[in-house]
Amino acid sequence: MKVIFISGGVISGIGKGISAGSIGLLLKKHSLKVSFLKCDPYINLDAGTMNPIVHGEVFVTDDGYEIDMDGGHYERFIGITLSKDNSITTGQVYSQVIKNERNLKYDGECVEVIPHIRDEIVRRIEDSYGNNDILIIEIGGTVGEYQNDIYYEAERFLKQKLLDDLIHIHVGYLPIPKSLGEMKTKPTQQSVMLLNQRGIFPDIIIGRSEFSIDLVRKKKISIATNVSDNNIFSNPDVDTIYKVPKLFYDQKFDKRILDLLKIKPSDIDFSDWEELIKNIDTKPKKNIVIGMVSKYHNSGKFSLEDSYVSVVEAIKSACWNKHIGFKIKWIDSESFTENDLSECNGIIVPGGFGKRGIEGKIKAIKYARENKVPYLGLCLGMQLAAIEFAQDVCKIKDANSEEIDELSKNKIIHIMPDQEKKLLDKNYGGSMRLGAWDCVIDKNTLAYRLYRKNKISERHRHRYEFNNEYRKLFESHGMIFSGKSTDGNLVEIMELKDHPFFIGVQFHPEFKSSPILPHPLFLEFISVIISSNGSI
Ligand code: GLN
Numbered sequence: 001m002k003v004i005f006i007s008g009g010v011i012s013g014i015g016k017g018i019s020a021g022s023i024g025l026l027l028k029k030h031s032l033k034v035s036f037l038k039c040d041p042y043i044n045l046d047a048g049t050m051n052p053i054v055h056g057e058v059f060v061t062d063d064g065y066e067i068d069m070d071g072g073h074y075e076r077f078i079g080i081t082l083s084k085d086n087s088i089t090t091g092q093v094y095s096q097v098i099k100n101e102r103n104l105k106y107d108g109e110c111v112e113v114i115p116h117i118r119d120e121i122v123r124r125i126e127d128s129y130g131n132n133d134i135l136i137i138e139i140g141g142t143v144g145e146y147q148n149d150i151y152y153e154a155e156r157f158l159k160q161k162l163l164d165d166l167i168h169i170h171v172g173y174l175p176i177p178k179s180l181g182e183m184k185t186k187p188t189q190q191s192v193m194l195l196n197q198r199g200i201f202p203d204i205i206i207g208r209s210e211f212s213i214d215l216v217r218k219k220k221i222s223i224a225t226n227v228s229d230n231n232i233f234s235n236p237d238v239d240t241i242y243k244v245p246k247l248f249y250d251q252k253f254d255k256r257i258l259d260l261l262k263i264k265p266s267d268i269d270f271s272d273w274e275e276l277i278k279n280i281d282t283k284p285k286k287n288i289v290i291g292m293v294s295k296y297h298n299s300g301k302f303s304l305e306d307s308y309v310s311v312v313e314a315i316k317s318a319c320w321n322k323h324i325g326f327k328i329k330w331i332d333s334e335s336f337t338e339n340d341l342s343e344c345n346g347i348i349v350p351g352g353f354g355k356r357g358i359e360g361k362i363k364a365i366k367y368a369r370e371n372k373v374p375y376l377g378l379c380l381g382m383q384l385a386a387i388e389f390a391q392d393v394c395k396i397k398d399a400n401s402e403e404i405d406e407l408s409k410n411k412i413i414h415i416m417p418d419q420e421k422k423l424l425d426k427n428y429g430g431s432m433r434l435g436a437w438d439c440v441i442d443k444n445t446l447a448y449r450l451y452r453k454n455k456i457s458e459r460h461r462h463r464y465e466f467n468n469e470y471r472k473l474f475e476s477h478g479m480i481f482s483g484k485s486t487d488g489n490l491v492e493i494m495e496l497k498d499h500p501f502f503i504g505v506q507f508h509p510e511f512k513s514s515p516i517l518p519h520p521l522f523l524e525f526i527s528v529i530i531s532s533n534g535s536i
Contacts, residue, residue, distance in 0.1 A: 001129045002261045003166045005155050006138045007200075009191020010173040014208050015235060015244075017070035019171050020138045021077030022245040026254035027134055028078050029268040035132040036074045036086050037125060038067065040140040041148040043091040049429050052296045056306035060459045060511055061086070064435025070138065072310050076514040077245070085128045090147070093120045113150060121154035134261075143170075144194040156199040167260050170195060170202040171235070174209035174217070183209055185217050189224040203260055204231045204253075212236045231256060240280050240316075242515050245273060276320070276515050284325035288529050290315055291344030293331045293364040295357035305330075311350050311378065314513035318522035324530055331364070333357035341367050346374040346501075346529040349381030351461065351508060355404050362388045374501035374532065376525045379462055382494060382504025383413040386466055386474070389496075393477050394470075403464050412470055416490075419463040432463050437485060439492040439507070445482035446503060447493045450524040456483075458492075458507035465506065466491035501528040 004023065008016040017038075024034045044050060047058045048066030056069040065084040075082055097120050101111045109116075129135055139155075141148045159166050172188030188207060195202060205227050207213040212234035213221075222229040233253050238244060248254065249270060258265045296307035305312050305328075312328060319326040331340050334357045341347065347368045349361045361381070365388045368375035377385040383401055390399030390412045401413035415423070422431045436457045441447045443454065468489065471481060483493030483505070496502035505521065513519035 001132075001162070001165065002134045002263065003125075003158070003162055004134065004136045004257070004261075005166070005168045005200075006136065006171065007152075007168065007195065007202075008139075008142050008171045009144075009194070010142060010187045012142060014142075014171050014173055015241075016138050016171050017073045018077075018241045018244050019169070019206055019235060020070070020136050021073045022248050023169070023253070023257065024074065024078045024136050025245045025273070026249055026268075027257070029270065030254065030258065030263070030266050032133040032263070033131065034078060034134045034136065035080065035128065035130060036071075036082065037128050037135055037137045038070050038074075038087045038140065039121070039137060039148070039151045040068055040087065040089045041145070041151065042089055042140075043094070044089055044429075045091045045095065046087075046089060046430055048432075052307035053298075053304060056304075057309045058461070059310065060434060060461050060508065062436040062457075062459065066430060066434065066461070068140070069306060069309055072313070072511065073241075075511075076313060079514060079516065085130070088121065088124050090150070093117055093124070096120055114153065117150055118154050118157055121151060122158055125154065125158065133263075143191050143198070149198065152195070152198040152200055165261065167203040167257070168195070168200055169204040169206060169257075171206045171208055172221070174207045174213060176210050183211065183213065183217055185220045185224070188221055192221075192225040192227070202227055204233065204256065206233050206235045208235045210237050242273070242280065243277060246270070246277060272516055279320040279323065282323060284323055286530070287325035287327065288319070288345040288526070288533070289327050289329050289343050290529075291329045291331050291341060291347045291364070293333050293336070293347060293349050293361050295333045295352060297330050298332055308350050310508070310510035310513070311348065313515070314510040314519055314522045315348075315526075317513055317515045317518035318526040320515065321518045321523060322526045322530060324526060326526075333360035333364070336360060336364070338367065341373075344373065345533050346376070346525060348376045348378065349384060350510075351379035351381070353380070353403075358384065358404055362391075366392060369496065369499065369502060372500055372532075374525055374528050375499075375503070376501075376521065377504030378510065379460075379506060379508055382506050383464060383466070385502070385504040386412050386470075386479075386494065389474065389477070389479060390470065394473055401464060412467055413464045414467045416463060416465045423463070433460050435459060437507075439483045440486055440488075441483045441493070442480075445480055445493075446495045446501070446524075447482040450520045452520075458505070458509055459511045460507045462506065466494070500532045501525060 006020050008014045028034045046066045047068045058066045059071040061082050063083045067087040071082050139151045174183050176183045218229040218232045233251050297304050361384050365385050390396045396410045399410045399412045400408035402411045436459050441454045478497040480495050481491050492506045494504050509519045509521045
């Protein structure tokens with residue numbers, strides 16, 4: 001087994017996940033079986049209970065696990081399907097050790113951070129090797145933070161076993177302060193020193209900065225860190241993260257890693273990614289505006305796209321594929337006006353929870369339905385499309401979702417039977433209907449036209465469902481329930497007759513979209529926008 005650890009220095013958001021994904025892709029192209037492990041230093045058992053504004057999107061795996069958004073990057077870059085074994089949190093490690101202690105697994109020992117917590121981390125790392133050739137392990141946060149120290153300690157310990165089969169890649173920061181106009185290397189020198197204090201001596205440094213690193217600065221870093229300048233690579237700002245693999249490839253970064261790990265390189269075919277980059281770089285003749293009516297993006301003066309990163313990437317991938325320029329317009333569901341919508345060529349209401357912002361989302365859906373603007377509702381976006389339809393078309397004025405109004409007499413969306421008890425018990429964590437479930441699609445529907453098959457599998461994350469008592473009424477008013485769970489009980493896809501594109505899905509197709517294989521739902525959404533706006 002060969003293991004690559006990746007750490008970051010000085011600032012969060014330095015691009016460890018993108019670097020890990022890009023390295024993974026290059027190694028996969030050398031015919032190696034690559035897997036990932038993300039070590040998150042938080043105490044939460046998983047990412048599912050965290051506010052996306054603070055922590056970014058919660059990514060859902062096929063096997064029903066709620067992991068950090070970096071999981072999405074890994075899947076999108078190398079096209080693998082992750083599972084629960086691809087992520088560790090400190091909470092999981094501690095709860096396992098405490099369980100072991102209660103079960104007398106430690107034979108009367110005093111249970112301590114070292115060795116027991118460290119050894120549990122090492123055990124989990126070893127458990128996740130599977131039948132892969134290379135495991136890329138990303139340590140969350142930045143080096144020097146108190147809470148991730150134990151992961152570095154686990155790495156140091158593992159190195160004693162794996163020796164040259166373990167390498168460490170450090171992503172360092174090289175700012176160019178405006179007042180100085182010079183690329184500064186000290187932040188990287190200092191974060192490497194922090195690694196050294198933990199017994200970690202990096203083999204490779206990736207310099208994150210606005211521009212590529214020149215030889216003068218490479219030498220400075222090399223002298224201070226003992227990392228040869230041949231092992232220092234540049235990761236300058238690029239207009240899309242999907243250019244990073246090629247950027248590494250052009251620097252022969254993959255060859256260097258293979259050298260260090262004593263793996264023979266093979267001829268690699270990079271044509272699919274070169275084609276993707278060509279698509280991204282082709283200047284589109286036309287532009288469209290996609291309105292994202294959401295509530296988890298406002299953060300002071302900034303719009304946080306990370307809360308919806310998979311949706312954003314799915315939109316981008318579909319637009320690149322269709323050679324159309326695009327702008328994503330972030331529309332705050334609590335404060336927008338109709339003017340904000342009138343600029344949009346397509347509208348998306350993504351997933352969400354709770355009462356806040358619901359009214360605005362319903363208003364936006366009504367606008368899309370009445371003005372024949374292509375509409376894509378994702379999970380909550382489907383549920384609210386059902387409520388809007390019930391209120392305005394079926395004339396059920398008090399139609400609502402049980403999540404929003406428990407006492408409503410017309411719960412168009414209601415709690416799933418097996419979820420009721422979980423809520424009563426306040427069993428919120430990891431207890432939704434999660435992961436991949438099959439869905440059967442009826443022929444002669446929009447859903448069938450775009451998926452071109454009658455059985456699909458998509459990932460879910462919800463507690464509420466469409467209330468089947470209203471199916472007939474909806475159908476009599478022109479709603480089509482085109483996708484259902486295999487037992488026929490759960491509405492998975494609903495679409496509107498007599499509308500160019502109005503579809504709501506109970507699942508999250510965005511989790512299965514990638515730049516190389518954009519998701520058919522997003523592709524068709526973009527196609528319809530293009531064809532129904534001849535004048536764009
Ligand atoms: N809040 C809704 C539910 O739990 C929708 C969830 C979502 O959009 N992911 O069913």
